[in-house]
Amino acid sequence: xxxxxxxxxxxxxxxxxxxxLDCVYETRDTTYYLFWYKQPPSGELVxxxxxxxxxxxxxxxxxxxxxxxxxxxxxxxxxxxxxxxDSAVYFCALSEAGSGGYNKLIFGAGTRLAVHP
Amino acid sequence: xxxxxxxxxxxxxEKRETATLKCYPIPRHDTVYWYQQGPGQDPQFLISFYEKxxxxxxxxxxRFSAQQFSDYxxxxxxxxxxxxxxxxxxxxxxxxxxxxRTGELFFGEGSRLTxx
Numbered sequence: 001x002x003x004x005x006x007x008x009x010x011x012x013x014x015x016x017x018x019x020x021l022d023c024v025y026e027t028r029d030t031t032y033y034l035f036w037y038k039q040p041p042s043g044e045l046v047x048x049x050x051x052x053x054x055x056x057x058x059x060x061x062x063x064x065x066x067x068x069x070x071x072x073x074x075x076x077x078x079x080x081x082x083x084x085x086d087s088a089v090y091f092c093a094l095s096e097a098g099s100g101g102y103n104k105l106i107f108g109a110g111t112r113l114a115v116h117p
Numbered sequence: 118x119x120x121x122x123x124x125x126x127x128x129x130x131e132k133r134e135t136a137t138l139k140c141y142p143i144p145r146h147d148t149v150y151w152y153q154q155g156p157g158q159d160p161q162f163l164i165s166f167y168e169k170x171x172x173x174x175x176x177x178x179x180r181f182s183a184q185q186f187s188d189y190x191x192x193x194x195x196x197x198x199x200x201x202x203x204x205x206x207x208x209x210x211x212x213x214x215x216x217x218r219t220g221e222l223f224f225g226e227g228s229r230l231t232x233x
Contacts, residue, residue, distance in 0.1 A: 037224075043205055045160070045224040091159060095222075104150070104173055105222065107159035 002027045004094050006108035013082055014116050021077045021111045023092030029053075034068065034075045035093040035105065045091070051075065082115045089113070119144055121210050121225035129231045130198050138193040138228045142210030148172065149191040150222070151183060152207040160207055166191060167213055195230075203232045 003026040013019045025034065036048040049059065051068050059066045063080045079086055089112045093105040122141040130136050142149050148167045152160040153176075162175035166185035177183070180198075185191045195202060205227045212221075 035222075043229065044226045045207060047224070050221065104162055104165065104175075105152075105160070106162070109159050 002029075002032075002094055002096055002106050004092050004106055004108035006090075006092055006111050008111045009109070010112045010114070012114045012116065015084060016081050017115075018078060018080050019082050019113065019115075021079075021090050021092075021113070023075045023077065023108060025073050025075065025092070025094045027073075027094060027096055029096045031096075033095045035091075035095070036066070036075075036077050037091045037093065037107075038088045039091065039110070040088040048077075048090075079113075082113075084115050084117055087113060087115045121208055121223050123206075123208050123225035123228045125228060126226065127229050127231075129233065131233055132198055132200065134198050134232075135194070135196045136198060136230060137195070138206050138208075138230070140191045140193070140208030140210075140225060142189050142191070142208075143223055146210035146212050146223075147189060148211045148213045149185055149189070150209040150211075151177075151191070151193050152209065154205040154207065154227075155201075156204070158204075163193070198230075198232045200232050203230060205229050 005024045032053045034051045038046040038048055049066055056068050065078045067076045089110045091110045092108040095105050124139045128136055150165040151163040153163050154160040163177040164183050165173045169185045181195050183193045207224050207227045209222050209224045
């Protein structure tokens with residue numbers, strides 16, 4: 001069965017620190033997608049990244065970077081030089097092939113990141 | 118660009134009442150998904166529809182029903198509301214052909230239901 005584990009419930013850092021959010025997943029499929037979403041206090045789910053299982057290249061987008069390692073079933077997310085606006089709950093999610101395509105998402109429990117001035 | 122529209126954004130109901138949430142997908146998207154996020158919880162998949170037919174079902178209570186209409190909008194109907202139904206309800210849409218290739222899913226801003 002598919003499962004996403006975000007072991008870190010809460011992380012607290014001081015502004016400008018780097019922070020890594022861990023995500024470990026379980027799946028029996030060889031084709032799947034991994035996602036990261038940000039949920040600020042306002043509640044909406046903000047899409048950050050989507051990665052398919054065949055692309056293990058790491059990705060960098062500004063202060064954000066993602067490290068995908070199939071060997072360890074991990075898809076970790078690093079924020080460099082964190083800012084107060086990064087404070088939010090971050091969800092890692094997995095989707096597998098299903099009757100509705102690849103879009104039935106299984107979410108991790110989320111990691112609440114608090115960035116203090 | 119047009120996004121997924123959900124209404125109402127906020128809804129307050131009493132126990133045992135009925136509530137209906139609406140979702141208008143991105144134009145030309147043929148698949149809608151409903152997720153429920155309780156306080157402090159991760160979003161849980163409820164149900165999905167493709168071309169007006171139920172395509173997948175998750176942890177949706179029997180008191181809830183949903184459908185997708187000919188214009189592809191979807192409604193989630195919740196009856197005999199309980200305190201535990203208080204949650205943020207997200208709708209998402211995708212284009213199935215594209216989804217099967219890319220796994221791209223677009224979320225609305227959510228409808229917050231409070232049951233008193």
